[in-house]
Amino acid sequence: MSEKQFRLYDSLSRKVIPLTTSEPVHLRFYTCGPTVYSYAHIGNFRSFVTADLVVRTAKAIGWKVTWVSNITDVGHLTDDDIADATGEDKMEKALRSKEGEQFHNVWELAEYYEDAYRSDWKLLNLTEPDVRPKATQHVREQILATEDLIAKGIAYETPTGVYFSVEKFPEYGKLSGNTQESLRKGVRDVVLDENKNDQSDFAIWKKDDKHLMQWFSPYGWGFPGWHIECSVMARAYLGDTIDLHSGGEDNKFPHHECEIAQSESLTGKPFCNHWTHTAFLQVNGQKMSKSLGNFYYVRGLVEQGADPLAIRFALISGVYRKNLNFTDQGLEDAKTNIDRFRRADSAVAEALVAGTTGPDSIGTELESLYEQALEAMLSDLNTPIAISKALEGAKVITRDALSVESAKSGEAFLTKINDLLGIVRHDEPLTPCEETKVSSVDEAKILERIEARKAAKAAKDWGLADTIRKELATEGILLTDNSDGSVSWSQG
Ligand SMILES: [Zn+2]
Numbered sequence: 001m002s003e004k005q006f007r008l009y010d011s012l013s014r015k016v017i018p019l020t021t022s023e024p025v026h027l028r029f030y031t032c033g034p035t036v037y038s039y040a041h042i043g044n045f046r047s048f049v050t051a052d053l054v055v056r057t058a059k060a061i062g063w064k065v066t067w068v069s070n071i072t073d074v075g076h077l078t079d080d081d082i083a084d085a086t087g088e089d090k091m092e093k094a095l096r097s098k099e100g101e102q103f104h105n106v107w108e109l110a111e112y113y114e115d116a117y118r119s120d121w122k123l124l125n126l127t128e129p130d131v132r133p134k135a136t137q138h139v140r141e142q143i144l145a146t147e148d149l150i151a152k153g154i155a156y157e158t159p160t161g162v163y164f165s166v167e168k169f170p171e172y173g174k175l176s177g178n179t180q181e182s183l184r185k186g187v188r189d190v191v192l193d194e195n196k197n198d199q200s201d202f203a204i205w206k207k208d209d210k211h212l213m214q215w216f217s218p219y220g221w222g223f224p225g226w227h228i229e230c231s232v233m234a235r236a237y238l239g240d241t242i243d244l245h246s247g248g249e250d251n252k253f254p255h256h257e258c259e260i261a262q263s264e265s266l267t268g269k270p271f272c273n274h275w276t277h278t279a280f281l282q283v284n285g286q287k288m289s290k291s292l293g294n295f296y297y298v299r300g301l302v303e304q305g306a307d308p309l310a311i312r313f314a315l316i317s318g319v320y321r322k323n324l325n326f327t328d329q330g331l332e333d334a335k336t337n338i339d340r341f342r343r344a345d346s347a348v349a350e351a352l353v354a355g356t357t358g359p360d361s362i363g364t365e366l367e368s369l370y371e372q373a374l375e376a377m378l379s380d381l382n383t384p385i386a387i388s389k390a391l392e393g394a395k396v397i398t399r400d401a402l403s404v405e406s407a408k409s410g411e412a413f414l415t416k417i418n419d420l421l422g423i424v425r426h427d428e429p430l431t432p433c434e435e436t437k438v439s440s441v442d443e444a445k446i447l448e449r450i451e452a453r454k455a456a457k458a459a460k461d462w463g464l465a466d467t468i469r470k471e472l473a474t475e476g477i478l479l480t481d482n483s484d485g486s487v488s489w490s491q492g
Contacts, residue, residue, distance in 0.1 A: 004061040006378050008054070008244075009321055011252060011275040012175055016380050019058075019274055021243050027058045030234040030272075031069040032247040032255065033132065035076040035226075036113035037094035042296045042315065042326060043288050045124060047248040047278035049312065050320040050381065052126040052422065054246065054276065057377040060420050068237045069129040071117075073110040073136050074213045075206070076226045082254065084163075084193075084202040085226065092212050106212045110136075120298035123308040123434065124315075125422040131237050135229040139215045142224040142232050145266060146205050146217070154265045155204055157219055158195035162205040165197055169261040172200075175275060176253035202258055204228040227258035231266070234259070240267040246276045278320045284327050296326065310334040313423050316383045337391060341424045344394040345414055346473060351407035358403035362396050366413040369393040370420075377420060390417045446477055450487050453479075 006019045021027050031051040034040040040048075048069075055065050078087030095106045103109040114134075121128075135142075146162050149155035154168045166172045166180045173179030183200035193199070202225065208214065209221040234242055240263075247256060256275065263271035280287070283294045302308055313334035318324040369389045376385035397410040418424035449468055456464040469479055472489070480488050 004374075004378060006057060006061065006063075007380055008274065008276060009380050011277050012272075017274075019244060021063070022241060022273070025062060026064045026066070027055075027244060028238040028242045029054065029058075029065060029067045029244045029246070030230070030238055030242050031067070031129070031245075032230060032251050033070045033072060034113075034117055035072040035090050036110050036117060037076075037090040038099075038113060039297045039299065040117050040120060041288060042283075042298060042301070042311065043281040044248065045120065045298060046281045046315050046320070046324065047246065048121070048126060049124065049315050050276065050278040051246045053316065053320075053377065053381050053383070054244065055127050056420050056422065057374075057381065060374055060416075061378070065130075066238065067127070067129040068131045068133065068234065070230060070233050071114055071132055071134045072226060072229065073114070073134050075135060075224045075229060080226070080255070081250065084196075084200075085254070089211065089213070089223070095212070116299070119434065122426075122428065122430070123298055123302060124312045125309060125426050127422075127427070133233045133237065135224065135226075135233070136213065138229065138232050138236060139224060141236060142228050143205070143215070143217045145228055145232050145262070146224075148266055149204065149262065152265065156197065158193075159207070160193065160195055161203045161207050161222065161225075162219055163196055163201040164204050164258070164262060164265075166200045166202070166261065167198060169265055171264070172257065172261050174257075175260060176257045178253050178257060202227065202254065204262065227255055228262055230255070231259045231262040231271075234271075235263065235267070240269045240271075242272045244274045244276065245272040246278070249277045249279050252277055276320075279323045281315075282323060282325045285325055301331070306331055307335050307338055309423055309426070310338045313338055313387075316421070316423075317387065319383060320381055337387075338423060340391060340394045340398075341414070341417075342475075344397040344410065345424060346470070347398050347402060348407045348410040348414065350470075351402035352404060352411065355402050355404040355407050358405065360403065360405035360409050361400075362402075362406045363409035365396055366393050366409050369396070370413055370416050373417065374420060383421075386421060387423070390421060390423070393417065446472065446489055450479065450489065454487065 007016050008019045009016045031048065034044055055067055058065050074089065074091060076090050077085040078090055078093060079085055091106050091110060094100050095103060095109050100109060103112065146155060149164065150157065150162065155162050155164050173182065180200045204225045205217060205219055205222055206225065207220055207222040211223050214221045214223055245256065260271050282288065283296055286292060286294055288294055298311060301311055310331055314326060314330045317330065317334065369392050373386040373389035376382040376389065393413050402410060414424050449472060453465045453468040456468065472479060478490050482488060
């Protein structure tokens, strides 16, 4: 059994406490995934990256992780920051929008944005969850859960749907602080619906025979509420009590508060032992919002030439519990740092093939730097410190010419750092199609440097010629000296 302790802030007890597992060294973890009505923006991805870092850190200390992250493809309404959401289903609204015109129906739209999300996920080098359930695949269980809550006297039917009676769950508000009492006083807006017993009650099933995605239930045609979907999917794959649940700060209320109320009413057991929430992301000092037009998407940034690993680096450069300001300068700095890892990686690769014989002069130093990086991650995911240790290691690797033995230590360090932070290389190589998307090769610049190398060779400056070749190699550009004296290049 691992002796290391993984300390993580728990939003429920509002303290940094050790993350514990009900089964020894096996973390059962649920992450609220995206609603696939549009591309997920980098603010959404910031919280997914936090979840990914939890998984990587847990695995680094030898834990097994069962990670479930859902896809919400129905029932998430537009006004979702109030106790009982109102407005339209986000999916339906998206289909009617300008972008929605290209899809034949809402199912096709969901599929398209799910694919886009998965591909952005891979670009950012996020670990693949064990299960990615879709809400629409679990409607039957959602109806059964609704039936169960009615049978227990906790939910009731009205002409518009089935509602969860908040007063039947006295602990409501324990996560967010929004208790029924405070909701009644109007601390948070609640929907005014005269059919509800109390205005803080929230829908678990909406009756609607005009909805584009509808199912038949004991209450007629309709669709499930967003909160019941996650309660049901978490239980289906991870059991009655899960170890850890994550999401964005905006998920805390009402979504997670309502999940707790439903799940604990259903099972009579604690729903989740540890909650983690990622703070908001700002872009160039402003809140991201559709109206300000400053939504950044992973694919958009990549199309403009951003290195996906640099986007990832920028997203984890600050601690997850504090707001992070994502700036163009930050992204450039991240690229500089990612290139430091790539140079170290190339130096190691070259030395493994052509290094000198000799002792391992860097192994002990690298081992200690890795331990410090791991310690930082185990201390509530302190990414700034972990990253600084990783960069120190890259510096050690590129400090002097490497012996084969030193190169082996360098390789072990970079692999372990990548397993922990995911910023050295993609765990899963990108497909040629993804590579093409990523590569924003400046051909003119490459030709210019090939000319400079030719000139250096002509002047018999072999050192400079070789440096240019190596520099290009670190950028993935490989040169071939042809027999006719010409030089061709390819992207490796
Ligand atoms: Zn959820």
